[in-house]
Amino acid sequence: MGLVLQFVPYSEIEELGPARRVNKLLDMAKQNKIVLLEGRLKKEEEADLIAITMEEINNKFKGIELAVVNPQKKKEGTFLKGIKTAFIGTLLGDRQGFTIIGPATVVKQIRNDPGKIELLMQDTPAPKSRKQKKIK
């Protein structure tokens, strides 16, 4: 089976309430899709996502791997750049950055170092070597 990467623009979740947002994303992950969300959830929604994921775990669905990339967190060198970043952050809010949600049966681990994101995929039964994808 091929790998499905589902892109979700922020506009698709913008109008939804917290529970519906989380359930929409989780439903996609449960269909074995790797979800790439434009922007990010609120911190409370991230915690809800983990809690609801736990409720859904069974013999087939083992949970998720989650990573949030937030460019606002990167420290800028100068005061002016700092103001610029803060201004853009105020304008864009949660639209900034992106979120990756992968089903644990497909994605073994997401390493989110400051400079890069690594998706380590689960070994499929046939090939023994581990596949690795890098998004820079």
Next chain:
Amino acid sequence: MVANIIKKFMNKVLRNFFKKKKQVKLGLYGPPNGGKTTLANRICQDWLGEDMGSVSNIAHETREIQIKEQITIKSKGKELTFNLVDTPGIATKIDYEDFIKAGMKDREAKTRAKEATKGVIDSIKWLDEMDTVVIVLDATKDPYSQVNITIIGNLQAREIPVLIVANKVDLKKAKIKKIEAAFPQYDVIGISAKYGDNINKFYEGLFALVD
């Protein structure tokens, strides 16, 4: 600027309020196998002379919230009394097959996985109950995991004071600097909960957190 000053003032007022409360809840949070229960046992042994819970190399040994009430610690003439809350490790995935690989039987592994999922939910629910939190991280592991960031982000959103403990510094692979770099806005104290290394500095850190 003004908002920051008001925020700091309100935080101080709230912290003073918590200090005067009879039952301050100090939560131990973090991913599974970071050493939360080992630290809870260290605190309880140091100040009560008894253990709090069982520890294991297999993840999710603590699957229920555990509370030890009225622990009073002393340092440099000061006293601090709190209810210690040891929480199940927070994870985004739980696979009963991992427990089978660790040597458990099928049924036992499935039960443990089921209880572990409930434990994670309880830990998240209890975030709102905490007055102050110690995040216990395994210093040999990558600190940039989303679970760590989500827990800390949620505590920050609730304005709950946080101290980060880099546990297992007795191990060669421990990298405190990496944890400090990942969470520069917080105090990080390197300890070995198992052997008690640097534990006095940890107690001093607790006083600094609630002062």
